[in-house]
Amino acid sequence: MKNWAGNLDYASAEVRRPASVEELAAIVAGAGRVKALGSRHSFNRVGDTDGVHVLLDALPQTIELASDRQSVHVSGGVSYGTLCRSLEQSGVAIHNLASLPHISVAGAVQTGTHGSGVDNQSLAGAVQAINLVRPSGELVSLSRADGDEFLASVVGLGALGIVTGLELAVQPGFRMRQRVLENLPWDRALGNFQQLVSSAYSVSLFTDYAGDSISQVWLKALDTEQPLTELFGATAASDPRHPLPDMSAENCTLQLDEPGQWLDRLPHFRHEFTPSKGEELQSEFILPLEHGPAAIEAVRSLAGKLAPLLFVSEIRTGAADEFWLSPFYRQQSVALHFTWKPLQAEVEAVLPELEDLLRPFGARPHWGKLFSTAGHDWESLYPRFADFRSLASAHDPDGKFRNGLLDSILGVRAASAR
Ligand SMILES: Cc1cc2nc3c(=O)[nH]c(=O)nc-3n(C[C@H](O)[C@H](O)[C@H](O)COP(=O)(O)OP(=O)(O)OC[C@H]3O[C@@H](n4cnc5c(N)ncnc54)[C@H](O)[C@@H]3O)c2cc1C
CATH class of the missing domain: 3.30.465.10 (Uridine Diphospho-n-acetylenolpyruvylglucosamine Reductase; domain 3)
Incomplete structure (x- = not known):
């Protein structure tokens, strides 16, 4: 089995599709190593195992x-x-x-x-x-x-x-409208960052970090919000847009402020469009919102190195939560996402430099995307990290649910816990 992006072959020796929760429980109890996979959209080995992979698509879908x-x-x-x-x-x-x-x-x-x-x-x-x-x-x-x-x-x-x-x-249920604005000057964007990212229910900025302006601003507004056709110098696109300038917008959710249901506006891509695999890789780093402008300026200093590897980058935000390993744990955040060309070696070569630039801002890598395993001080990034590690060892003393990536993040289990 490969993941959606096709950049990795899973190492499992066996794949099982249990038809009931009881069958799943028996498989888990009997396995040495076991891991569930969902739709395999992660770009790294977070879901890998050298034991049994269980897919839950044969369970009753309720x-x-x-x-x-x-x-x-x-x-x-x-x-x-x-x-x-x-x-x-x-x-x-x-x-x-x-x-x-x-x-x-x-x-x-x-x-x-x-x-x-x-x-x-x-x-x-x-x-x-x-x-x-x-x-x-x-x-x-x-x-x-x-x-x-x-x-x-x-x-x-x-x-x-x-x-x-x-x-x-x-x-x-709620209704929304979506509009794309274009050519937002960087100085206006960074000088008004909080206002910019708060200008609609959901705001995404698409850029390659080069040049003087952000190419696209995607505004997903509630029906009750004021429609915006101009924002800090960015102006409304006259036709539907794809985040990549050369791509047709036919697979994108409807734009031009046409009202629609929440599920047909919140994602960028339509449900009917089902890519079986992707010719891309992704990384993402999540950091406190107040550091957004400085972190983005730091990434812009690397634009010359990033641009040849990038399809596009997306800047998003998110509210704080309480989940111990959530990249949004107790901080309102900005997320700097990178859609890379399928050039894994080159991407992995530039990631340490990008991570060095973002480290002073407390950047937490997205768990399902590409990041370097070395150089992250997980305990300072995640205040409850040590507690998570202890809980994982207590519940899974034999490391059934572990793999190489999790060992490198959580640490190899203590001898007493093996
Ligand atoms: C085209 C594309 C667009 C994306 N867009 C976004 C985006 O907008 N925002 C964003 O944050 N991320 C995005 N991602 C990343 C993606 O959402 C995550 O990688 C997510 O984990 C994928 O879900 P999945 O079901 O494919 O999980 P998988 O890749 O199958 O598994 C991910 C992890 O979840 C575990 N897991 C899966 N199922 C179970 C289960 N039943 N029980 C326990 N553990 C389980 C696996 O073991 C593994 O550790 C995108 C990825 C792609 C390819």
């Missing part, structure tokens, strides 16, 4: 709205695309979405996947309860009332259990 219409229960293999169509039919919505809807809910939440918006938490922010299979095969349910165990497990890199279900908060 989406059950609670009778009070405040939450929905979703089983482990469901994608956001499927979930959102079902929620829309029931007249409810989730608060935010990533750039594409094809990713699995469980896999996205486990890596801290996010959309944009200064007041919008990552997708994990909606999680109210989680069902897990522990290494012994034991089934556990954790909710917000369980405190630390819950806060550790939601963004858990698959290290604390295999997620068989999630309860997500929902709200009444």
